[in-house]
Amino acid sequence: MHRYTDVICSFCGTLCDDIEVVVEDNRIVDVKHACRIGTAKFFASNDYEHRILKPMVRKNGKLVEASLDEAVERAAEILKSATKPLLYGWSSTSCEAHSVGIELAEELGGVIDNTTTVCHGPSALAIHDAGYISCTLGEVKNRADLIIYWGANPMHGHPRHLSRYSIFPRGYFRERGQQDRELIVIDVRKTDTAKIANKFIRVNYGEDYELISALRKVVNGGELHQESVAGVPREEIIALAEKMKNAQFGVLFFGMGLTQSYGRHRNIDNAICLVRDLNTHTKFVIMAMRGHYNVVGFNEVLSWQAGFPFAVDMGRGFAWYNPGETTANDVLQRGECDAALIIASDPVSHFPRKSIEHLAKIPIIAIDIHPTPTTQLADVVIPSAIVGIEVDGTAYRMDAVPLRLRKVKEPPEGVLSDVEILRRILAKVRGEQLAAKAEVAR
Amino acid sequence: MQEVVLTPKEQPSYGLIAECISCDVFAGKSIEEIEALPVYYGNKQGKLGDFFDVSGEVASSAEEMRIVIAGDVTKTRWIGREMSAGEIVVKGSAEMYVGAWMRGGRIVVEGDVGAFSGMLMRGGELRVEGNAGDYLGCSYRGEWRGMSGGTIIVEGNAGMEVGQNLNGGRIFVKGSVESFAGVRMKKGLLVVGSATDRVGAQMTGGTIVVLGSILRLLPSFDFAGEVENPEIDGESFEGVFKKYTGDHAERNAKGVLYVRKE
Amino acid sequence: MKLILKNGFVYDPLNGINGEKMDICIEDGKIVEDVKDAKVIDCSGKVVMPGGVEIHSHIAGGKVNVGRLMRPEDHIKNVMPKTRLTRAVNGYSTPSTFLTGYLYAKLGYTTAFTAAMPPLMARHTHEELHDIPMLDKGALTLMGNNWFVMRYLKRGDVELAAAFVAWLLKAAKGYAIKVVNPGGGEAWGWGRDVRSLDDPVPHFDITPREIISGLAKVNEMLSLPHSIHLHANNLGRVGNYVTTLETMEVPNGTKPARERQVVQLTHAQFHSYGGDSWRTFASEAESIAKAVNNNENVIIDIGQVVFGDTTTMTADGPMEYYLSSLTGLKWANKNIELETSPGVTPFVYSKRSPVSAVQWAVGLELALHIKDPFKVLLTTDHPNGAPFFKYPTIIAWLMSARYREETMKEVHGAAQKNTTLATIDREYDFYEIAVITRAGQAKSLGLAEKGHLGVGADADVAVYDLNPEEVDPSRDYKLIEEKFARTSYTIKGGEIVVKDGEIVKVVDGRTLYIDAKVDEGLERELMRDIDYYFKRFYSVNLANYPVQEVYLTNPTPVQIDASNVR
Numbered sequence A: 001m002h003r004y005t006d007v008i009c010s011f012c013g014t015l016c017d018d019i020e021v022v023v024e025d026n027r028i029v030d031v032k033h034a035c036r037i038g039t040a041k042f043f044a045s046n047d048y049e050h051r052i053l054k055p056m057v058r059k060n061g062k063l064v065e066a067s068l069d070e071a072v073e074r075a076a077e078i079l080k081s082a083t084k085p086l087l088y089g090w091s092s093t094s095c096e097a098h099s100v101g102i103e104l105a106e107e108l109g110g111v112i113d114n115t116t117t118v119c120h121g122p123s124a125l126a127i128h129d130a131g132y133i134s135c136t137l138g139e140v141k142n143r144a145d146l147i148i149y150w151g152a153n154p155m156h157g158h159p160r161h162l163s164r165y166s167i168f169p170r171g172y173f174r175e176r177g178q179q180d181r182e183l184i185v186i187d188v189r190k191t192d193t194a195k196i197a198n199k200f201i202r203v204n205y206g207e208d209y210e211l212i213s214a215l216r217k218v219v220n221g222g223e224l225h226q227e228s229v230a231g232v233p234r235e236e237i238i239a240l241a242e243k244m245k246n247a248q249f250g251v252l253f254f255g256m257g258l259t260q261s262y263g264r265h266r267n268i269d270n271a272i273c274l275v276r277d278l279n280t281h282t283k284f285v286i287m288a289m290r291g292h293y294n295v296v297g298f299n300e301v302l303s304w305q306a307g308f309p310f311a312v313d314m315g316r317g318f319a320w321y322n323p324g325e326t327t328a329n330d331v332l333q334r335g336e337c338d339a340a341l342i343i344a345s346d347p348v349s350h351f352p353r354k355s356i357e358h359l360a361k362i363p364i365i366a367i368d369i370h371p372t373p374t375t376q377l378a379d380v381v382i383p384s385a386i387v388g389i390e391v392d393g394t395a396y397r398m399d400a401v402p403l404r405l406r407k408v409k410e411p412p413e414g415v416l417s418d419v420e421i422l423r424r425i426l427a428k429v430r431g432e433q434l435a436a437k438a439e440v441a442r
Numbered sequence B: 001m002q003e004v005v006l007t008p009k010e011q012p013s014y015g016l017i018a019e020c021i022s023c024d025v026f027a028g029k030s031i032e033e034i035e036a037l038p039v040y041y042g043n044k045q046g047k048l049g050d051f052f053d054v055s056g057e058v059a060s061s062a063e064e065m066r067i068v069i070a071g072d073v074t075k076t077r078w079i080g081r082e083m084s085a086g087e088i089v090v091k092g093s094a095e096m097y098v099g100a101w102m103r104g105g106r107i108v109v110e111g112d113v114g115a116f117s118g119m120l121m122r123g124g125e126l127r128v129e130g131n132a133g134d135y136l137g138c139s140y141r142g143e144w145r146g147m148s149g150g151t152i153i154v155e156g157n158a159g160m161e162v163g164q165n166l167n168g169g170r171i172f173v174k175g176s177v178e179s180f181a182g183v184r185m186k187k188g189l190l191v192v193g194s195a196t197d198r199v200g201a202q203m204t205g206g207t208i209v210v211l212g213s214i215l216r217l218l219p220s221f222d223f224a225g226e227v228e229n230p231e232i233d234g235e236s237f238e239g240v241f242k243k244y245t246g247d248h249a250e251r252n253a254k255g256v257l258y259v260r261k262e
Numbered sequence C: 001m002k003l004i005l006k007n008g009f010v011y012d013p014l015n016g017i018n019g020e021k022m023d024i025c026i027e028d029g030k031i032v033e034d035v036k037d038a039k040v041i042d043c044s045g046k047v048v049m050p051g052g053v054e055i056h057s058h059i060a061g062g063k064v065n066v067g068r069l070m071r072p073e074d075h076i077k078n079v080m081p082k083t084r085l086t087r088a089v090n091g092y093s094t095p096s097t098f099l100t101g102y103l104y105a106k107l108g109y110t111t112a113f114t115a116a117m118p119p120l121m122a123r124h125t126h127e128e129l130h131d132i133p134m135l136d137k138g139a140l141t142l143m144g145n146n147w148f149v150m151r152y153l154k155r156g157d158v159e160l161a162a163a164f165v166a167w168l169l170k171a172a173k174g175y176a177i178k179v180v181n182p183g184g185g186e187a188w189g190w191g192r193d194v195r196s197l198d199d200p201v202p203h204f205d206i207t208p209r210e211i212i213s214g215l216a217k218v219n220e221m222l223s224l225p226h227s228i229h230l231h232a233n234n235l236g237r238v239g240n241y242v243t244t245l246e247t248m249e250v251p252n253g254t255k256p257a258r259e260r261q262v263v264q265l266t267h268a269q270f271h272s273y274g275g276d277s278w279r280t281f282a283s284e285a286e287s288i289a290k291a292v293n294n295n296e297n298v299i300i301d302i303g304q305v306v307f308g309d310t311t312t313m314t315a316d317g318p319m320e321y322y323l324s325s326l327t328g329l330k331w332a333n334k335n336i337e338l339e340t341s342p343g344v345t346p347f348v349y350s351k352r353s354p355v356s357a358v359q360w361a362v363g364l365e366l367a368l369h370i371k372d373p374f375k376v377l378l379t380t381d382h383p384n385g386a387p388f389f390k391y392p393t394i395i396a397w398l399m400s401a402r403y404r405e406e407t408m409k410e411v412h413g414a415a416q417k418n419t420t421l422a423t424i425d426r427e428y429d430f431y432e433i434a435v436i437t438r439a440g441q442a443k444s445l446g447l448a449e450k451g452h453l454g455v456g457a458d459a460d461v462a463v464y465d466l467n468p469e470e471v472d473p474s475r476d477y478k479l480i481e482e483k484f485a486r487t488s489y490t491i492k493g494g495e496i497v498v499k500d501g502e503i504v505k506v507v508d509g510r511t512l513y514i515d516a517k518v519d520e521g522l523e524r525e526l527m528r529d530i531d532y533y534f535k536r537f538y539s540v541n542l543a544n545y546p547v548q549e550v551y552l553t554n555p556t557p558v559q560i561d562a563s564n565v566r
């Protein structure tokens, strides 16, 4: 029996790093401190019945068991013969895997994109125009006296966000924890997070942008002529603006309620500008509530290696980026790509119908832990080990703090890490022998 | 003027990057050299001649050059990129980025154009007789110094974010535009037939004229009176217009929005 | 690989060699006395210098990547496809990691230190350094607003502060103590700043003066290879030279533990401004230069401005806010718990702007007024003053009064009126250029095996296609600019990595970090305190904080015995 402390949970962008895990006979028998969902993920690693344990290759229309070499060979053939392969997923694997994936995309001249494209892509576009006025989560814990969640419901999506970083913890300058802070929730409906807030502001569906514009006008000293904006009475908007201006350290956390509602990237652009305006009065920051545990890591690695955060087309041997053209769904819906490698993601369950229709027409290589509608549609399926439980690797928290996830148990026999699988595919695509020993870090 | 005719053959499904279709590039080349110009699709490189029959007379300078694309090229991108002179006529519809970074000359598309057409234009004229996609006359991602010169005229409708980050030049859309027309606009003139919502969002300068109706005005614009037959940037507009200033979400915003009174 | 670089004009200031025609022998990655059966490279008619050493450049880490994230428009520049050897690259002011390595190598640089690493984000910095090929690397580690440092220094416990610095350098895999706007970074946690050396830091009851003198003392107690590396308060502010002059006096009581300065005042150009408003903005470079000439404890690096588009990025959060409020351009900020608060904003240095024109002149004035070239190192504070690949232009300006004059004609008259640049006729020679681009840096950093070509030195060499007997840099400044931009050969660790300006081999350099040991009892006391603080105020556990060695390419600890610190 072995007790591991300071284990990092590879579920959501909160990357809680205080988990205790007890392992006996390569089974997790106890998990402490993790949230409900995180705990379930740790225990699920015991469950080999719902895992993919063997590589599979489609033959005569049926997925049949195959050797790893055969699966890798087939994957390389599909990718090499493609004119515009799409390499998609990435948000639930390590930065080390991203690094090999980007090299593979470059080698193939393919399009590489991650789930940012369907969650916080609008945030990236907004950052291009407005910048990003933010902080690490410890700053919120130590200093924040006003906390706003806008279009985000951490009680469900990020269960420990409130207790570790925002409302509840005691901080250096907030010794009494919750009593020293105020929580405001802005949303189209009264969420569970809204229920515990000091104040809930209901905004009309699809009118967040108008509410932000009104707030900005007031913050910047202008007069609001309307009786109400976006369903919020004028007095309430003015009161909110005053409260924001008078905070000592305010933070605006936003979620997909803001990024994926009408206005999308302009909602975020305007919200960042609001925070910028507030900085002429006080200290205020903004932060995206990123979902998958390493969605940020992919944006980081792709930015330093290829210059752009997601949706990169390497077709001409260099990186070209323009969401709307190079984003996975746009490429799929225009029917442009002719093969796909999907890793650690299930687009068949989550993409729009038109995208899935095209996916169904092209060969797919799926690398994943367990079966999904995507692996069922695939022509090659390669099982992989769970990062943060069965292999180590790097991930970036929602505030871009990088952490090294740990291995606490062995993967199922014969199951390799995403890094190893990708390295084999890359070597095969290049027609090279696999380097004898993996580089240590990557 | 001498004319080269490109007759489309089968178009690839991948999106054809054909930035070589420009009077500057064609001028002074032989037909064979034009056929051999590189085009790109997916990870492949091909020749212009693979996708177009090339015929006609080539001029020695861009000014003297006209390129006619004789049909729909709805998978072809970047027509007229960085063109400085001459004329391109597309007798059909084209895809994204028509006239991007254009500096001079004229492009006429008899059908529709895709998104990002007229991106970062600095001069010349882009005329679209059909509809335009999103981001007509836009900037590139992150570039705050958007389209700075030239004229775009669209007879039909256009999509979202027309004239995003506009920093000079003129855009006329005779039909309707979708949301965020003139977003983050700084200079220049944007005239649209009608608009939905969020017109002039975050604009700090320049002028937007809506000749018809507008669905909803942002709360951060201020009414500044009515104007009859206004003359704006040398263009005269008939009728009574409501004048607004904004976007006052921004500090010191100097944008002006005219909406025709119904 | 065995090599002989034959018959070049060698400039090796640390060994007193000034353009002598001689051979350089290389074996097993080192400079040797003699070598047999070696490949011979004919260097006749060429300049041979030690590989360039970059001492201050923002090339890796969270802030650099925020620059990339917020500026896709910067990445449609410098676009080059992948080749058989090199990766696909792009980026102008924030080049991709691979491009950063390739570009430095083409300039003849073989070592580079990234300028500002927040310890909490150190893993990120090292991930990026990992992906910068061609160079030996290290990271200056941010400490001037660190809560532990401020607490220990406040209570006068220099020993504990020293133990903490030693622990932090090892945990973050850092190389030196970097101090940025001491106290101002913490004040920025409340949207405030400190504006003088005696402004107290809110809630910490300590002043910038105490932080600087305390860390200088700690640095020498630990006998670290580099001195403290100080980005002074009031960067970029009109009239800031007063603060800068005062700052130079602060560590005067401290004796250096090694043969080098006590403080490197970084990007001094941004700290040498007079006037009392933007309208009266003027150079005070001469005052600063004079003070540097008269102070044996201080050296500077320039932070030269070159006209054009760039991205500014510093750990000086309040300054970036201030700058972005002047330009109205997009702004990124990142307060980092207990440590620092970086910011990023684009900037355009325009020839028509009186302020930019003066800034351009100030950097050159500093280089020309400071007498000892070992006291003035060439940097642009990449990318703050300009991207680092503009070095050849700056070298040409320094070597040619005529080139400066030509440029002066193109820029706003303020450069003529409000600076002394037009009155200076000094011109650098190749020897002095070798000092300010490699020898001086190596000496300042305490890198015994770099910056020179003596036996035992690392075989890092740059060969430039310039014949000092034929070229008159004063007149042929365009040639100087051209040839310093692409070496004939760059040799890294004894291997030819660049030939005729093209990458011919891609190598991974070493990563240097400090492994200093203090007294064990002291370390135990420190760990108790750190543990308490981590549990309560950090958002990560102590166990997950230190950077594992696996992140480093060829990890190279520099062992330091500081067990006398107790």
Ligand SMILES: [Zn+2]
Residues within 6 Å of the ligand: C056, C057, C058, C115, C116, C267, C313, C314, C381, C384
């Ligand atoms: Zn710097």
